[in-house]
Amino acid sequence: MLATMEIVDILDESEALGQMVLESDVMQDFNKARAVMVQDDKAQELIMRFNHIKESYDEVERFGRYHPDYSKITKEIRVAKREMDMHETIAAYKMAETNLQKFLDEISQLVAFSVSDNVKVPMDGAALTDGGCGCGSGSSGCGCKAS
Secondary structure, three states: OHHHHHHHHHHHHHHHHHHHHHOOHHHHHHHHHHHHHHHOHHHHHHHHHHHHHHHHHHHHHOOHHHOOOHHHHHHHHHHHHHHHHHOHHHHHHHHHHHHHHHHHHHHHHHHHHHHOOOOOOOOHHHHHOOOOOOOOOOOOOOOOOOO
């Protein structure tokens, strides 16, 4: 019975922590930035354009540089991504998203290290920093290193 009560207490504390995250300034900033981006017609147009070109890029990528449209589609996707990323509301959303990810990573670290200093903490935000993609494959295509 004692273990069951401990589990219930942990679940209650987890729920309280989740509620604090939802009510945090970082989460509110993220929600505001997302709402602004969703309401911005130009941003939505740029996102739809990028997604459309990405479908073509995914098809071309299967064959690599041997595909006849490889250079054209590769250039188009880079231009579309740059236009999308440079748009004010999309950039603000991505910044808010990065801040939220960092916040969640910090919480994960605090929780894990409160258990033990030897706990390995998954850091999904590592893909957003110079730490690499975190896939662990170490293949030459991604640039990360397997540990």
